[in-house]
Amino acid sequence: VKFTFERLKDPKRASIQAFLWGPVQTVKILDEYTVQIINDKPNGPMIRNLAIGCMLPPKAYDQDKFGTEPIGTGPFVFKEWVRGQKLVMEANKDYWGGPPKAKKITYFPIPEEATRIAALRKGDLDVTFTVPVDQVKLLEGDEKIKMEKILSCDTHVLSIGGKETKLFEDHRLRQAASYAINRQAMIEKILYGFAQMPRSVISPMVFGFNPNLPPGPVTYDVEKAKSLMKAAGKEAGFEAELMYVNGSLPKIADLALAVAADLQKIGITCKVRVFPDFAVGGTFLQPGKFDMFYNSWTTYTLDADMPFWRNWHSSNSREGTGKYDYGKDLDALIEKG
Structure with a gap:
């Protein structure tokens, strides 16, 4: 356990999960089966965060076969x-x-x-x-099959404006693209009703979700989208690339084409680009060399702390990834939450 935490927090490793363990300062071994984790401030999500990680035994981890012949303590x-x-x-x-x-x-x-x-x-x-x-x-209709329908923790996301392309640098263009997308039609016609209009950036399955929020914080309004395009000086429209990873989401190809068709209505002509996997797509996505990327995020800790710190806290806003620094006011709200 101690080895795993030290590895996660090692700045030389730059672990993408390090933000989950910011408050953890020290891990002490008390005996063979007991460790003490010391935080420098209250750490409410810690129990949920612990549930998603794997403890790495240092002796086994250093062996060549650890990646292909893993060991563990599960059932x-x-x-x-x-x-x-x-x-x-x-x-x-x-x-x-x-x-x-x-x-x-x-x-x-x-x-x-x-x-x-x-x-x-x-x-x-x-x-x-x-x-x-x-x-x-x-x-x-198959009596031999039992099916369960469960609301997931996934939220579909259209990431707009990689920092290197600067095509959507004017926030009004990002707003215009959002207003132009008919989410309800995508839910009904492509996903056969197996999705919900978003009330928040997190799923109702996630701790911290507010069920009293009204559905659809962003409405479908083509005329408003066009007015925003005009205000941003782009009334004539422009071309952009819309990327997605093949097979990354159910009906991803149809969803991406639907987004492209909606954006065409306000003058944004999309060249749809498909990547075979995230390894190839990462060449463009990590440096922020994209205009738009259709993907999703899932809150696998089941706590809102994870997506808010990962996506919107300035300490995790890395240059080039397309994330924006939203300022200290939002940082303070996330930290308070």
Whole structure:
């Protein structure tokens, strides 16, 4: 535990998760099974943050095979990994909570949606996630399949204006793009109703969400979008690139094309660019060399502290990523929260 925290907070490593552990000052080993974590100020989200991290044993971490033959203390232990084919986990008979009911779990990577659903219906799979929205009714009619619909922690985001391109540097152009997008139509026609109009930048599943906020803080208003374009001196319109990573979200291609069509109505002509994965896309996204990027963020700690610090606190606003420094007033509100 001590090794893991020291590694996370090491400025030389520049961990992208370091912001979660800002208040942690010291980790003391009290005995073989006890550590003491000392914060320099109240740290309400700490318990939730601890739940998402993996403790790294220093001896195993330094071995060459740690990345391909990991160890852990969970209910299942690593058995076999065949790259691109399967991952096999077996029950941990020494698990502190008692052995799990399943003796073995095998994960199969099946990126093609149709193939994955066919395998489920055939009985080759017991469980799958993220069912294609246009396949829900088909599966609901299959008596052999039990389906659960659960609200996720994902929020779809159109990141506008990388710092290097400066195309959307005028905030009125960013506002115009937002007003031009018909979110409700995308929900109904592309996502088959499996989404909600946003009330906030975080999901209702996240601690800190305010259910009393009105739906749709930004409305669909093409005329207002056009007036903002005119006020910014761009009434004639301009060209921009809209990027997304293939397969990163359900119906991502259709969603991106819908955004492009809406923006065309106010004179923003989009060249849609598709990346095969985030490794390739990162070449443009990290340096901020993008005009628009359709993606999502998920609050996997289930606490609003995470997205607010990660996305809007000035201490985490790195030059070139497209994030903006929103000022000390917002910093103070985030810190107070």
